[in-house]
Amino acid sequence: MTKTHEIKAQSRKDEGKGASRRLRHASFVPAVVYGAGQPPESIQIEHNTILLAAKHEWFFSSVLDLNVDGKVQKVLVRDWQKHPFKQLMMHMDFLRIDENHAIRVSVPLHFLNQEQSSAGKTSGVVVSHNLTEVEVSCLPKDLPEFIAVDLAALKPGDIVHLSELKLPANVEIVALHLGESHDIAVVTANAVQEEVDEAPAADAAAAPAAPAKKDDKK
DSSP states (O other): OOEEEEEEEEEOOOOOOOHHHHHHHEEEEEEEEETTEEEEEEEEEEEEEEHHHHHHHHSHSEEEEEEEEEEEEEEEEEEEEOOSSSSSSSEEEEOOOTTTTTEEEEEEEEEGGGGGGGHSSSSTEEEEEOOSSSEEEEEEGGOOOEEEEEEETOOOOOOGGGGOOOOOTTTGGGGGGGGGGGGGEEEEEEEEOOOOHHHHHHHHSSOOOOOOOOOOOO
């Protein structure tokens, strides 16, 4: 069952760069909620609330309960702006969703049991995670917080494609509807061959023998 994550916010009337600057100085994040056929709504959220939530994967890939002045709306994080080098969120956009219509969201992949696999235990085999997230389509109630990729049976030389991922019920991978060419590799287990530098030996063999030193006759 999908967990519920609530974010509390307050509505705001002041808009513009000056108002946003004052909000940030007061430790609030200016944000906008839009979509679902309703007019955009300007809101503000305590910065610590955003900072703590943003440390979790679910904040960016789950349906959130956005509580604005006691009124809860189902939303997704659609955009955010961070300070170039400070731990500071500058602005956020939230998209309202319709619980009866499918949504498309990028969901993180969690790779499990790699250390227990024969590929993970074999010396000289490099296991590559070519994707860290995948875009899925489903109803909001079916949206998973992540997709588990069990690598316990991974062997040297194996490739795990998108079509081989085990998905929750009623969840589809968007790329697989675009054709076989989009069924890309998610995980590869390739043996790395060490190159032996034979140049010194070859150079030694190719070098002409030094001429014998003749004794000087006096």
